[in-house]
Amino acid sequence: MSRVVKLAVIPGDGIGPEVVAEAVKVLDAVTAESDVTFDKSAFSLGAGRYLETGDTLTDDDLAAIAAHDAILLGAVGGVPGDPRLKDANIERGLLLKLRFELDHYVNLRPSKHYPGATGPLADPGDIDFVVVREGTEGPYVGNGGAIRRGTPHEVANETSVNTAYGVERVVRYAFALAARRRHKLTLVHKTNVLVHAGGMWKRIVDAVASEYPGVDVDYLHVDAATIFLVTNPGRFDVIVTDNLFGDILTDLAGAVTGGIGLAASGNINPDGAFPSMFEPVHGSAPDIAGTQKADPTAAILSVALLLDHLGLVDEAARVTRAVEDDIASRDGARTTAQIGDAIAERVQA
Amino acid sequence: MSRVVKLAVIPGDGIGPEVVAEAVKVLDAVTAESDVTFDKSAFSLGAGRYLETGDTLTDDDLAAIAAHDAILLGAVGGVPGDPRLKDANIERGLLLKLRFELDHYVNLRPSKHYPGATGPLADPGDIDFVVVREGTEGPYVGNGGAIRRGTPHEVANETSVNTAYGVERVVRYAFALAARRRHKLTLVHKTNVLVHAGGMWKRIVDAVASEYPGVDVDYLHVDAATIFLVTNPGRFDVIVTDNLFGDILTDLAGAVTGGIGLAASGNINPDGAFPSMFEPVHGSAPDIAGTQKADPTAAILSVALLLDHLGLVDEAARVTRAVEDDIASRDGARTTAQIGDAIAERVQA
Numbered sequence A, B: 001m002s003r004v005v006k007l008a009v010i011p012g013d014g015i016g017p018e019v020v021a022e023a024v025k026v027l028d029a030v031t032a033e034s035d036v037t038f039d040k041s042a043f044s045l046g047a048g049r050y051l052e053t054g055d056t057l058t059d060d061d062l063a064a065i066a067a068h069d070a071i072l073l074g075a076v077g078g079v080p081g082d083p084r085l086k087d088a089n090i091e092r093g094l095l096l097k098l099r100f101e102l103d104h105y106v107n108l109r110p111s112k113h114y115p116g117a118t119g120p121l122a123d124p125g126d127i128d129f130v131v132v133r134e135g136t137e138g139p140y141v142g143n144g145g146a147i148r149r150g151t152p153h154e155v156a157n158e159t160s161v162n163t164a165y166g167v168e169r170v171v172r173y174a175f176a177l178a179a180r181r182r183h184k185l186t187l188v189h190k191t192n193v194l195v196h197a198g199g200m201w202k203r204i205v206d207a208v209a210s211e212y213p214g215v216d217v218d219y220l221h222v223d224a225a226t227i228f229l230v231t232n233p234g235r236f237d238v239i240v241t242d243n244l245f246g247d248i249l250t251d252l253a254g255a256v257t258g259g260i261g262l263a264a265s266g267n268i269n270p271d272g273a274f275p276s277m278f279e280p281v282h283g284s285a286p287d288i289a290g291t292q293k294a295d296p297t298a299a300i301l302s303v304a305l306l307l308d309h310l311g312l313v314d315e316a317a318r319v320t321r322a323v324e325d326d327i328a329s330r331d332g333a334r335t336t337a338q339i340g341d342a343i344a345e346r347v348q349a
């Protein structure tokens, strides 16, 4: 019985199209002989589209994307400081809008140190953890505002909104994941300062913990968590945290495990009401766009997350293994396409 | 002409008293032959005091402390999870209250890699930067709240409050500092998500920059800043940032430069309307309290910041040099007091 997966592909800006091309290459290779077909439709979205048409994400775009089974995104964002983008906010209007509208409440970001990957730590040790970052609440909700803008009396506020509904569902996801992994869950927040939001997160984690007696739970303030990420990252298994802290911790985790060129992510709607979206953690890096210098590995590992999410666990494992082998045998510079080719070959071997 | 400095000393909890004892030892040593006398009064504040009396910081305490010229603080906070502290928030009620009431709008946190200090990075390079963390605004203001607390319908909000007045003064301080250092200032925020607060910070930095044509200005999102802190910390000179981002970046910076046992800080009211307060960045570490295992170096370097703030620049430089020499010659474990003795001897040599 053959299965067709409708995949929306958003290459985006900068290095986005280059890394997505390799990710698709690997996806095609790993499914070449299987009974799953990916029916892909490309969406032209990002700074490029904005500059052409003035649109960031129209209702029609959103409806069309939502009609797919999953989304693969490269990277979006124009050249920093481009005066034509002064009034655009591609990040909010496109990336965050997709995450919010498609209710991607789990932002899943695995961090693994692959043998051969070189990072800044003298002794990285065994690093293998997953950050479960909340994706639809917190300081990201856009509930801010300013009065007396541009005057010496300006007041600019940002409100972090957190709901028991929103926190509980992501906390449950994190516990279920920890129960399938090494049975350790770390809540990261700043409960001593953000007493209302932090207090609620803590209470909900404690409540759900009682249903998972086999999972060890600990708590770290976000500042202390950054210390452990560089001094003892091996202590972590599953980290659950809010939208902003998760953003910060996962960039740091990416750097620590060998660079943001390897960090993959899934924006997941576990309920399946909306398509989930898979993307490298890195940005559009317009400075190296078109030079074939970008590492497509993060995009390719995002394909592994996508396959896993679709239940294609064997295919996912083959992609991950191919990436591992590729990293272990790296020496010398290769182009974006050469890395993609090498990994695509390995998945077929 | 002799000068008397009234110094309020708050040893606090856990390792606080131990490290403060050494800091005072070094302060006494470096001023032994000068014409400055430190007239010290100890204040018993922290979790210990709360458990005895139920008070965190009374109006009388605050008034008495405010009548001093400066404050030296060790660390405050009880044993995590102590049920008797369930309703206490020593951090908010004492530490943050002092910072807010005494208008410590500059939270000054230098990061330097001293030769001999061992950190997690394979190649730390030359690290010498200062984080100017805003100290009286942002998500720290305590403007949060919750409705339907403890129910499945709870909503818990936290509001970050930012004013042009508050941002401009700390930004001006940071530019003046950069102009006396290596002429480089990096604003760290999250302007693409926190558009109102971040937008105001950016506009104010750009406006003040025009008065400092000799200072190079750049901007990083907080997530990207954590990457650079581990991959290229040498790129930073002065970082200016908000209260929460500064909290996170300085713990990470402490870890990167050789451990939070070396990280000093000043909570400064540059206008002189209130006494400034100097403290190590580390916490009270109740697990090692009383064991003489704590490194008093961060507290001692906080004394250097205190001396510098009081205009005693030679004394400050002697303390810093003594610490540098001590770190360069470290080998084998020493007690808290042994480290203090060694540095006190060096400042007198």
Ligand SMILES: CC(C)[C@H](C(=O)O)[C@@H](O)C(=O)O
Binding pocket: A091, A092, A095, A096, A247, A281, B192, B193, B223
């Ligand atoms: C581009 C930006 C809005 C985004 C975020 O902050 O979530 C990015 O940093 C990420 O981590 O995916």
Ligand SMILES: CC(C)[C@H](C(=O)O)[C@@H](O)C(=O)O
Binding pocket: A192, A193, A223, B091, B092, B095, B096, B247, B281
């Ligand atoms: C104890 C806590 C409230 C404090 C802060 O967040 O400012 C501490 O982490 C610090 O950095 O001085």
